[in-house]
Amino acid sequence: MSDNSFESVCIFHILDGLREGLSHFSGNSRAALVYAPRMDSPPRIYDPQGLLRGHEPRLMEHYLGSDAWRAPECTSSDVTFLDESEYKDLQLAGIIPFGGRSRGLQYQMWFTEEHPDMCSLGPTRRWMEYAVRLFAQNYELQNVRNVDTAGYVLQNCASHAIRDYIVDARSEMGFLDTRIRVYPFLDAVLGISRTKEEGAWPRGRLVVIEPDDLGLVRFICRFPQNERPRLTDFKHVRKMLQAVEYSGRVLVSDGRDIVGIAIGAMPGAYLAAQFGGSRGSLMLKDELVCTFTDGNFHSRNLKANLVQLEEILLESRLEMESQHQMMRLVHALVNRVRDRRHGCTLILDLGHMLVPTAGQRFEVPPDLREPGQIKLACSLAKIDGALHIGADLKLHGFGCLMDGRSVPGENRGRGARFNSALRFTAENENLVVIVVSSDRPVSIIQNGIELTAACDWRQMAGCPTPPLLADWLEG
Known part of the structure; x- marks a missing residue:
């Protein structure tokens, strides 16, 4: 196999x-x-899926307009990773870069998407390090x-990337000499998260402390x-979590046992x-590292x-203060639901005149800015x-029905809430409908179109020469 042919196959699989x-790990990437x-x-x-399209001017300036990215020849067979300053020089918004140099490959820079809802970039950077x-x-x-094996290895690196980032x-x-594994x-986190107790998912907080620091913990x-229950005994630890549910108490472990x-x-x-039930969060001190649900990180x-x-x-025509209050109210409603x-479904009526809806109304619409009305x-x-909900931030009705004529984009797999929202917004201007499904996805719909629809990128085929x-850059 020629060098160019091997190079193409190697890049494709990795x-x-x-x-x-x-x-x-992060959604479509x-x-x-x-x-x-x-x-x-x-x-x-x-770049088979066009990730870097739109960044051509910056790529041209960085790679063709300057030789600053080039460095003295690397003679080590081990990889030397690029400095943080080299990533900052690229300045690609919404893109995570990571690269390195080695004797056989003097320069490589990998890129992936920085999703707006990522907890931390650390695990993704460790993944790119692999x-x-x-x-x-x-x-x-x-x-x-x-090469085939290398591609398969990269498909299942979540736990390894999280572990390396935490370490x-x-x-x-300053925790170089540690006894925590x-x-x-x-x-244990994934095992406990999958374990029910009397039909209920686990709730509560589990903390792992360096054994030398246990004397500083305020034990009840x-x-x-x-x-002491072993941390690896998921069923036992799950039972113990019942003692700290809905409280400020925590289970404390030294990495091996529940102390x-x-x-x-x-x-x-x-x-x-x-x-938090069927889902949860993994923290390093006060930093959110990742989440877990359905037995995966x-x-x-x-x-x-x-x-x-x-x-x-x-x-919209709303004043800035009203925009801020509307976002705060919607965040509170969606996250609580x-x-x-x-x-649930929220109709945000942003026009001066309310669109008529069939539902239960109030003598005096509750003002959602007042304390306690969000809970109602x-x-x-x-x-x-x-x-x-109107532009005046008042609740004008509940149990409201939405209907309209059939529109393109309907999906029977999404249920009545979703499809009714498509029809309703297609026939009414100045409306935004937010559909919150019971399994947690949130859809934002306007003018009969789902604005939050995930893009299915075309699959890569073959191993073309890069x-x-x-x-x-010329197109």
Whole structure:
């Protein structure tokens, strides 16, 4: 197999594995690569799904307008990762870059999407670090039988990426000599999250403290050394979590056993898992590292993504203060409804004249800016039908029905709420409908179109030779 042919196959499998793995971790994700085998080589690009389209001027300036990205020849077979300053120089909005240099591959820079609802970029960067290492190693070895394996490895790296990020972050905090093993903790978090007790999902907080810092913990009670539940005994730990549900108390572990129950601030660079039913959050001190649900880790936070609504409000005739209050009210309503695991529909009527809706009305519409009215609205959201909220931030009706003529884009798999919202907004201007499903997805619909629809990127096929960056920039 020629060098160019192997290069194409190697890049295809590694990028496809990276893209597939990150899509499971963060939602639909694309990936791209800019590389130069030698420092005098012209840069090449592989961007099969158009991730870097729209950034052509900055790429041209960085790679073709300057040689600052080139460096003295790297003679080490081990990979040297690029400095943070080199990522900042690129200045690509919404893109996460990560790259390195090695003897066999003098320059490589990988790119993927920075989703707006990501908890932390750390695990994704560690994931891209694996891609850098695998590309450098396989490019130097030139063994085509290893390439397939490299792609499969990158598809299932969530726990490894999270573990490596936590270890690196704790090292930067000064915890180089640690007795906490992160892998067993991550396994325990997923194992406990999948374990029901009397039909209920786990709730409560589990904290892992460095054994040397246990003396600084404010324990309510401690368990005898020989009677402590093992962290690996998921069923036992799940039962113990019942003692800290809906309280300020936490289960404290030394990384191996459950030491006791405590309250107050925790010392050191502790790890924490907050169980909230069928989902939860993984923390390093006060930093949200990732979330977990359905037995898997994810980079997405647990908050509703309402970016499209914010853009709609900015283009509306509402005053800035009203826009801010509307966003605050919708965030509160959506997140409370999602936490209670029932769906609802919100009709945001942004026009001066309210659109007539068939539903239950009030003698005096409650002002949702007043204390306590949000809780009332959340309770009314349980009733079949939609909440009708006006531009005056008042609740004008509940249990409202939506209907209209059939429109393109209807999906029987999405249920009556979704399809009714498509029809209703298609026939009424100045309306935005927010559909919150009981399984947590949030859809924002306007003019008969779902603005939050995920884009299905075309699948990559074949192993084309990556073009020169200069040719790619020309179109």
